[in-house]
Amino acid sequence: MFEKEPGRTAGLMHSAGQRAPRQPSIKDIARLAHVSHPTVSRALHNSPLVRPETAEKIRRIAAETGYRASAVARGLVTRQTRTVGLVVTTVSDPFAAEVACGVEQTANDYGYAVFLADSNADPKRERSVVQELAERRVDGIIVTSSRVGALYLPLLKQLNVPIVLVNDQFPGAFVHSVMIANRAGSRAVMKHLIGLGHKRIAYIGDRNGYQSDVERLASYKQALAEAGIEFDAKLAVKGNGGTATAIKAMNGLLDLDRQPTAVCCYNDMTALGAMRAIHARGLRIPADISVTGFDDLFFSGYLDPPLTTVHQPMRRMGEIAMENLFKLMSGEQSVAQAEVKAKLIVRGSTGKAKTARGLTPKSRRR
Amino acid sequence: MFEKEPGRTAGLMHSAGQRAPRQPSIKDIARLAHVSHPTVSRALHNSPLVRPETAEKIRRIAAETGYRASAVARGLVTRQTRTVGLVVTTVSDPFAAEVACGVEQTANDYGYAVFLADSNADPKRERSVVQELAERRVDGIIVTSSRVGALYLPLLKQLNVPIVLVNDQFPGAFVHSVMIANRAGSRAVMKHLIGLGHKRIAYIGDRNGYQSDVERLASYKQALAEAGIEFDAKLAVKGNGGTATAIKAMNGLLDLDRQPTAVCCYNDMTALGAMRAIHARGLRIPADISVTGFDDLFFSGYLDPPLTTVHQPMRRMGEIAMENLFKLMSGEQSVAQAEVKAKLIVRGSTGKAKTARGLTPKSRRR
C-alpha cells in the first residue's frame, strides 16, 4: 500500500499521528541469530549456559543492531525497576540540587535511574508526586530536608519501600537518615564569634519546629550560657530559610535599641539576605557587624566579604544516602543513621567585635 | 510451613534477603470484586462499558486496598512509559536547576515522570546516561545547555525519540529548541553601559565555539561599532562560565596598562567571580568598575552591590521545552524553535564611567 504513494515525505513522518516504529526486541535478535529468545537473554547476561561462540555471535548482532533490552519489560518480570525516587521541596534550592547531584551520581554507578520528584513545597503536589512514585514501582526513595513531611509520611510508609532521609526535619518518623552535625557546627560558629569578643550575637532561624533549627538554636543558647552571656529573646528571631524573609528579620534586628555586633544565620541563604539588609543601611561587614552562615553554598566564598560559614558536604551526603539505600534494598536492616561532620570555614565576614556604643559591658551590668 | 515457626520476627523481616511482598495487582482487585480483571481495568479508566454500580464497587475496593496500577506493566502494553529524560551537565548549576524545576512541574501536570540524567560534564558518563534513557524507553528527551553535546548527539538521534533542546550550544543539530534572545540581551547591556559613558568595556566569555558566547560576543562587538568605539582584542577574554576561571580572567584585565571601566560578563557566575577579583584589589563597584551579568540567578539581586544583569526566564523556558515536547510526542511536527525575551535588570553594579586616568578620549586619539 505504502509503495503506491509517490514522493519521499512518507519516510519522514514516522511519528506523525502514531507511535514511532517499535524498538528491536529480543525476538528480533533471536531471529537474526537463528536461536530462541531465551538464548539471547542468556547470552546478553553472560550466562555460562550458552556456548561461547553462540554467545559471541549474539552479542555481535545485538551490538550491530543497537539493541538494548527494555528496562520496563525486565522490570515487570524481575519485580525490580532499578529506579529510585528523589523527593525534594524544590531543585531550585542549591542545597537540594547538590544532594541530588550526589544521589544521581551514585545511583548511576549502580545502574539505577532516579525520578526527580519536585514538590515545589506544595502539599497537594507533594502527595501527588509520591503517589506517582508508587505507581512507578520505585525500589527506594530518598527525601531531602522534608518540610511538610508530616503530611505524607504515612503515605510513604504505606509504599512499603526502603526510605532514606537527608536532614530530616521530623526525626523519629523513619529509621534511616543522613544528618549534618547541627550541634557541632553551630557550636563551632558560636565559639568563633565569642572568641572574637562578641557578646550581642543575634540568631536568625528557620520556621518553628524544624529539627535543624531546633538543634542549631539549642547550640547557640548553650554556647552563650557557657560564655556567661545572658540569652536575649529579642535577638533570636525566626526566618524561613529564604533571602526575602531574612532581610525583614535583619531589619528588625537593626531597628533594635542596641544592635547586635554579630548575626548567626540559620543557613547561607539567610546570611545572603542578612548581608544585603546590613549593606543597604550603609553598615560594614565585619567592621560594624559580623555575619555567619551554614551550608557553604557555592556562592558563599565569593560574596563581599566572603562568608564565614559551616561547610556541609552536601554532595557527599547525597552519596551516602544512596549507598545506604542500596544496602537497605539488598536486605540489610542494620543500616544506622549517619551523621556527617560539620566544618567551620572562617572567611572575611567575621571580625573582632565593635565595642557597644557608649556602653561597656560592665556599665551595663549595673 | 511458616506457621510451624514460632515467634513474631517473621512478620517483620519482609524484605530481609528477599523481595518485599508484591503490591496488590489488578487480579487481586478482580477477585475481591467478583469480576474479571478486564472489568477492573475498564472501571478504573471510567469506561462507559461497565455498569455504574459495578464500577463504583470496584473503585471503592481499589481505594480501600490502596491499589495503584503498575506503570511498568502499563508501559509494556501501551508502549508509552509516560516518562521523559532530562539531560543536564549538572544540577549543581543554578541555571540547569531552574530549568529542571520548570520541566518537572509541567511534566507532572501531564502525568509524566522525569528521569534526571546528570552527566557531570563527563563525556563518558554523558554517553552512559543517554544509553540508560534508551533502555528506560523514555517518550521524549530534554537537553539543557549541552556542552559536550556533539559527542552523543548522533546517539540521541538513533534513539528515534522526540528531543527538545534548551539553549543549545550547537545549533542546527536538532530542529526543536528553546533559546534565550542572546543578541537582544547582550545588546541591551551594552547600550546601558555605553549610555553611562563607558568606552573601555571588557568582555569575559565562555569557551570558544559555544553558541551563547558567540552570539553575546557578536552583539558586544556590534554595539561597540555602532557607538564608534574601536574593538580591543585584549579586552575580550575567554572564561568557562565558572567563578574560578572568571577570577583569573578578571585579574588579567586588571593587570592591563589601561584597565577597563566596565566588564560585561557572559553570565552571573562569571560576574560573581569578576566581582570577587575586583573587590580583592580594593577597587569599588561601580565607582571604579561597572559589572554586568547574564541570567539573573537567585543570588544576583543580593550581592553587594546588586548585580545589573539580563533576566532569563529559566523556569519558564523549562516549561516551554516540556510543552513543546508534548506536542512533538503527540505527533505535531510543526513545533518551531522558540525564542524567549531577555530583559535587562538594572541594579547597583553599574554606574557612570570613571574618566580614564590622565587620558581623555580625545588625547588618546592623537
Place this chain on the structure above:
DNA sequence: AATGGGGTCGCACAGGTGTGCAATAAGGAG
C-alpha cells in the same frame, strides 16, 4: 413469538523479558 439491538461482562491475547525444566546431542566410561 421471533428478531434485533443495546448494555455488561469475560476470554484470549499481546507486549518484552527472565527462568525452571525438559529435550537433545555429544562424549566418555563400562
Place this chain on the structure above:
DNA sequence: CTCCTTATTGCACACCTGTGCGACCCCATT
C-alpha cells in the same frame, strides 16, 4: 555397544495491564 554425564538449547510460563471480540442477558419492536 549401551548407559550415564555434561553441555547446549528450546518450550512454556510468569510478570501486570489494556483491548478486540464474542457471549450473554434483557427489553423493545415487528
